[in-house]
Amino acid sequence: MALSDLVNTFGTDLLRRHGARVHKLAIHAGFTCPNRDGSKGRGGCSFCNNVSFSPNARREPSVAEQIAAGRRVVRKRTGARRYLAYFQAYTNTYDDVERLGALYREALAEPDVIGLSVGTRPDCVPDAVLDLLSTLRAEGNEIWLELGLQSASDRTLDRVNRGHGFADYRRAVRAARLHGLPVCTHLIVGLPGEGREAAIHSLERVLELGTDGLKLHPLHVVRHTLLARDWRLGHYRPLSMDDYIGIAADLIERTPPEVLYHRVTGTASRDILLAPDWCSKKWAVLNGIENTLRRRGTRQGALSGSQRGHGLPASTAA
Secondary structure, three states: OOHHHOOOEHHHHHHHHHOOOEEEEEEOOOOOOOOOOOOOOOOOOOOOOOOOOOOOOOOOOOHHHHHHHHHHHHHHHOOOOEEEEEEOOOOOOOOOHHHHHHHHHHHHOOOOEEEEEEEEOOOOOOHHHHHHHHHHHHOOOEEEEEEEEEOOOHHHHHHOOOOOOHHHHHHHHHHHHHOOOOEEEEEEEOOOOOOHHHHHHHHHHHHHHOOOEEEEEEOOEEOOOHHHHHHHOOOOOOOOHHHHHHHHHHHHHOOOOOOEEEEOOOOOOOOOEEEOHHHHOHHHHHHHHHHHHHHHOOOOOOOOOOOOOOOOOHHHOO
16 A cells, blocks of 8 residues: 555646656746845745855756756656656746746746646735736646645744735635636644644645645754754754654545645755754655554545635646
């Protein structure tokens, strides 16, 4: 038995709908963030590593060059021959819509790229950008809008200097729905002051609005962040691996079976990771989640109620 037998995973759904393995290729398109450039704040979120951001850094490779490099690695590792271009770094809708369109279309021009996943903040999805993404989807591309909510608690969002509130997420989801765009919501487990009940509350709130996908990941303490300072001073204590695994299983059980899990954990590289050490052990966490669900005799949706909102059916995501 595999985790995908118990959880409705994005990879399995792509395989079913496209008839082949589809792998994401991460793209860094040189964007910034309103929480960095002074529009809303400076320095970014308390957990965000600032070292990799520099307006005077060397030129990023082009989108096509990044896809070519990612393709070589993925083909050796997984054998995948079809890809989604994942605009991942920083806020990938935070620019002039003409430039965004040029970058998105550069990725889609690659013959083996079948669509885009566009990561952004809930307060950075104007109608012009949604119109663009909707147009690309209408052309037959797989398009996902990935919204980094992290927590449904405004108090927590303020504490980590997120620069937006849950109301921004609500507006973004409703606008995306009007444009026919599927939404994947990012949630961080273990934010300062949050535990199991807070994680369940965040899940319930996003399900009420209707999300089509979810990404879960534990909070990493990485170098050169405000969170790292708090951790060193003893003001923040990360979750244990067992606690994270238990909470992730709790959330999966409460998620309706039609919602796609794009990710159930996340890792940080050892060169920047300070704590917890287990965040570098992806497979230990994935195996732990699978074993916990099996031991409980449960699976995704086993404890889901009627809180599901009006999302798009997974089968309509392409």
